[in-house]
Amino acid sequence: KTLISASSQQVGSGVELVGRSGEALQQIVVQVEQIDSLVAEIAASAQEQATGLGEVNAAVNQMDQVTQQNAAMVEESTAASHALRNEATELRRLIGEFRVGETEAKPKATRRPEPQPRATPRQMVDRVRQAYSGGAATAAKLDGWEEF
Template sequence: MIRNSSAEVESGVKLVRETENVLGTIQEYVQTINLHMEAITTSARKQSTGLAEVNAAVNQMDQVTQQNAAMVEETSAAGSTLADESTRLRELISQFTLSGSARSPDQSEHRYAA
């Protein structure tokens, strides 16, 4: 009976050691998984920051594009107004008498600036 008990205790000690080894291996795997999870978290944060910066840049480009479109519209309107005022000014100038004779708009020399 003592031999039997001794053998069983020995077997139990062996099982405890094996369990300890397996639990140590599991602990190492869990630590490795934790390291991987931390790396994934860090990478995800960096990507999130990068995407936020890209989004901000796209929004800024959109605002600049809208401003440019508004400036083009204003420039076009100013060009049209300038053309109208130039025509009116030419008509007014043609009414002046130079050297004793009046010139009509058709007879005067027209020079346009580019």
């Protein structure tokens, strides 16, 4: 009887241990489910971060392209401004050759040509008469100029 009673106690203790083990396993299952949901959330977050990093990478590539285009435009603008400066200098030099508002143009050569004697009005009429000695009507018109 004592053995049966001791066995019963041990079986009771075993049942209690099995009950506790069941409860512990239940808690383990709950914890594993929580860990599973956390891992799923981490995976979703990692996927979102990967998508975000892809977008950031695309934006950086676009910025790089725009920066390269801007650098090319700055280079072209610099070349154009240098060309414009050279053309403005040449234009200033060319305009500097004109004399505006002066009554007499300054000769460029240091040697002056000898002055030609001026023709008198009578000599001018004679020259015109010689040029138009083609007919009597022309001669009559020129005769009027002699008196003038």
